[in-house]
Amino acid sequence: MNEMKILIRGFGTVGQEVARVLDKKRNVFKDKFGLKFDLVGVEDSKGSALSEDGLNIERLLSTKKKTGSIKEKGDKLGINEINYDLLIECTPTNIKDGEPGLSNILNALKDGNDVITSNKGPLALKWNKLAKTAEKNNAKLKFEATVGGAIPIINLAENSLASNKISSIIGILNGTCNYILTRMAAESLPYEHVLNEAQDLGIAESDPTYDVEGIDTALKMVIIANSILGAEASYQDVDIKGIKEITTESLELAEEKNKTIKLLGKADKEKIEVEPRMVPKDHPLSVGGTLNIATLETDLAGEITVTGKGAGASETASSVISDLIEIWKERN
Known part of the structure; x- marks a missing residue:
């Protein structure tokens, strides 16, 4: 050519x-x-x-x-x-x-x-x-x-980790949800207040359904599972729970345990799921703001984590x- x-x-x-x-x-x-x-x-x-x-x-x-x-x-x-x-x-x-x-x-x-x-x-x-x-x-x-x-998840798996068997992927793949949960936890603000703030800033869409209900993360996890793990899954196969039910009280409870709550997507060959989970504050997955992050579990290289801007x-x-x-x- x-x-x-x-x-x-x-x-x-x-x-x-x-x-x-x-x-x-x-x-x-x-x-x-x-x-x-x-x-x-x-x-x-x-x-x-x-x-x-x-x-x-x-x-x-x-x-x-x-x-x-x-x-x-x-x-x-x-x-x-x-x-x-x-x-x-x-x-x-x-x-x-x-x-x-x-x-x-x-x-x-x-x-x-x-x-x-x-x-x-x-x-x-x-x-x-x-x-x-x-x-x-x-x-x-x-x-x-x-x-x-901009995070090279697929290329990382296919090229840099080509000699590895990858057994699972877990990560935060929606910046809107991560921003909302980060702000709620930092300022003890209710969900609706922070959602409106995110919309004013252009971080959340006028209709945030895809983001806050976990749909966007689920779509991404299906693509990752199929292309990296050979899962042969469809969007309909994903167990999904979004962040709309997260309260300031639940975030305060997590804080007492030195943890925070993040919307995580997780995939292995058996299951793909999206749900809010408690994450220790010193864990690599505890990134703030609109950042995205993904951790790949490999047989040779161990855990490999990449992070960066996931939208824009x-x-x-x-x-x-x-x-x-x-x-x-x-x-x-």
């Missing part, structure tokens, strides 16, 4: 940030990795912008900011006719049927095109189908951005771009 032709489907916060990084670091990628690319197509909810010769990314971002869409000429049907090598799939997560991301990814893989996605829904619902389709068509499917923002456009784009560079290296 002399040059990579890239298509982005889903041009919200993450999709735009990926395009921005591609444009900003184009020369760095070329000089450091020999990576040359053209962004030949972008699709958002209102239409698409396409060019076989490559789109002007700066103009694309400017158009999106001014008009709310990137549509220039043609319509959404044209995006299925553009020639490309790599799909970056950044449409919103849908836990009901995984669409439109599921179809976008499957169609790309069936055509032998590589895929990078930040969309948790398709992987948490149809892991086996996606993995088998990729294998059958000699296409690569990468998804580091789905599980921990820049952090998610970081993982998408790292997957892109990995694919480029593997293809060349």
Whole structure:
């Protein structure tokens, strides 16, 4: 592959940030990795912008900011006719049927095109189908951005810990919940008060259901369990309990025992669960604020723990771009 032709489907916060990084670091990628690319197509909810010769990314971002869409000429049907090598799939997560991301990814893989996605829904619902389709068509499917923002959990397991058997993973994989519980414990504030604060700060969504009910963490744990542990699980297999019932009294009780409460996701080959648990204050999992953390139990290296920012456009784009560079290296 002399040059990579890239298509982005889903041009919200993450999709735009990926395009921005591609444009900003184009020369760095070329000089450091020999990576040359053209962004030949972008699709958002209102239409698409396409060019076989490559789109002007700066103009694309400017158009999106001014008009709310990137549509220039043609319509959404044209995006299925553009020639490309790599799909970056950044449409919103849908836990009901995984669409439109599921179809976008499957169609790309069936055509032998590589895929990078930040969309948790398709992987948490149809892991086996996606993995088998990729294998059958000699296409690569990468998804580091789905599980921990900028934290390299999947790549750590597949590359640095390749000689290890990993038996379980436990971690905090939702920054919104971690922020809420950290603030509740530090200031003895009730849940609703801190949730409203988090929403005002932009840490929590206007509808925080996915986060506070443990759904987001559950989706991530399914993806981790399937890809690292070979669990062949689906989102429906996860035992889930969120943080809405956590009170200041329960946090004070934990404090008396020199512990705190965190929303933990845990997976092994037998079970995947998400629930609030007491954690000793001096334990590595006792991170504060919006930080995420994951501990992998291995047979050779023991416990390996990674931590960092688990959300945010820049952090998610970081993982998408790292997957892109990995694919480029593997293809060349």
